Amino acid sequence: MKKWIYRPIVEGLASRQAHADLPAGSVERELGKEGFFGPATHMIHPRPPTGWTRWEGPLRPRAFDLNKLGATGPSPWDAHAVLHNAHVRLRHWVCPRSMDELARNADGDELLFLHAGSAELYCDYGHLSLVAGDYLVLPRGTMWRIECAQPSTWLLIEATNSSYQLPDKGLVGEHAIFDPALFDYPRIDEDFKAQQQGASAARDWQVRIKRSNQLSTVTYPYNPLDALGWHGTLMPVRINVRDIRPLMSHRYHLPPSAHTTFVANRFVVCTFAPRPFETDPGALKVPFFHNNDDYDEVLFYHAGDFFSRDNIRPGMLTLHPCGFTHGPHPKALQNMLVQNKPATDEYAVMIDTRDALDTGEIATAIEWTGYHQSWTGG
Known part of the structure; x- marks a missing residue:
């Protein structure tokens, strides 16, 4: 049996509810264990935590255009x-x-x-x-x-x-x-x-x-x-x-773990399917910024408009490895509290792995090498 070190704390400026009613002009970042299943802390920041200007070393967000594989x-x-x-x-x-x-x-x-x-x-x-x-x-x-x-x-x-x-x-x-x-x-x-x-x-x-x-x-x-x-x-x-009916909350943006479809040893498969956007005025309408702590995150984009991503189309695959913060792209962040349509229309398959993933040689050949710059408009 696990027994996490547990003592809830509120320090400085904070919202009364995760993913909702953030202080004006701020964004939220979640630090969590066990991929949304364990203890978590929600940081309040004055600017998006993806505002990097340079990226060096092997750890980076990656995107692959599988459409190029014949x-x-x-x-x-x-x-x-x-x-x-x-x-x-x-x-x-x-x-x-x-x-x-x-x-x-x-x-x-x-x-x-x-x-x-x-x-x-x-x-x-x-x-x-x-x-x-x-x-x-x-x-x-x-x-x-x-x-x-x-x-x-x-x-x-x-x-x-x-x-x-x-x-x-x-x-x-x-x-x-x-x-x-x-x-x-x-x-x-x-x-x-x-x-x-x-x-x-x-x-x-x-x-x-x-x-x-x-x-x-x-x-x-x-x-x-x-x-x-x-x-x-x-x-x-x-x-x-099309037979999957995702869990929804009109007042709270649910984490990806709420959309788990299958589980196996040391990884899970989740499905993002169309759902209404949250209707509470203070609730986030986009995924919250979060650290990839403990899990590598893979998304395969099947069909529709991927509302939290820019320049991503069906047939592409992204890898967000453990060790950095990520979240919605800048265009999507503009719709953090107000969306211009009532519901999402995306289908995507997510695989979260407890152990680091290695990249096949063929994937490197069809990589969008500038993907890590997409949060800065590059």
């Missing part, structure tokens, strides 16, 4: 490695056509996010249709392949040596954010039975298995996706970002 091959193991540590691997995959072999990840559960296009999933458990905005959780060891008439674009998030689970929703109950009854799962339908028959079933099938980041190939003289039925509690599940 198609690789029709296998998830051909995907570009973007970010990774011992507990999570992020890969970007533009699949040019249907897979002609099966994949199996023996290193951990896989979370696939379909950014663009559509696809048909065939796996041990059956068949499932996928569209843009779908999250697909594939339990470790699942054999699978996709068919797609057109190229499709995916963000692959591996929970290395771990499993995906649901967050504890606490006081708001198990049906908040999304009802687990919304999870779709593969079915042994006519499409699944059809792929067990005909010429494709009679040929050799290869299964490429990843273990310890090394690939092995197993060949079958038949299609191994030949299940007749199944029962149990372990299965792939799918939910679309």
Whole structure:
């Protein structure tokens, strides 16, 4: 059991409520432990704490335009490695056509996010249709392949040596954010039975298995996706970002942790979906400035207008590593208390990791190197 050192203090000029009713002409900065889940202090400053003029050294906010990564091959193991540590691997995959072999990840559960296009999933458990905005959780060891008439674009998030689970929703109950009854799962339908028959079933099938980041190939003289039925509690599940109903407070800007969708060992996955802006006159209508204490923060921008960012478009990814303060860009900060529209219209996937992330070589080649200057208008 953790027992934090705890003694609430008010020193100098402060607001009576975090993220609301700030002293005139001031901004707020949150310093917190355990990524919004632990003890926190809210500093009041006369100017944004992102007003740096120079940045030197390897630690810096980074942005990558994944749109510049072209198609690789029709296998998830051909995907570009973007970010990774011992507990999570992020890969970007533009699949040019249907897979002609099966994949199996023996290193951990896989979370696939379909950014663009559509696809048909065939796996041990059956068949499932996928569209843009779908999250697909594939339990470790699942054999699978996709068919797609057109190229499709995916963000692959591996929970290395771990499993995906649901967050504890606490006081708001198990049906908040999304009802687990919304999870779709593969079915042994006519499409699944059809792929067990005909010429494709009679040929050799290869299964490429990843273990310890090394690939092995197993060949079958038949299609191994030949299940007749199944029962149990372990299965792939799918939910679309459009089915997510974010928690809201009209008087208080909720932290990103309120939007947690999946949890794994030493990282979480959150979803930002459209929601009304706060209506209380004194409540912040933009994310508050905060330190990245304890966690690296990654955001993949899927669709819409990213109201707290400037010069960011769908298909880009940002990394805010632990160790510096960040928050809304200057244009967004102008709307700190008054927004010009009633609601946000963004969809984004956030991954917060407890351990530092390393950058893949291909990501460096498509980096927006001046991103750290975007808070100063550079």
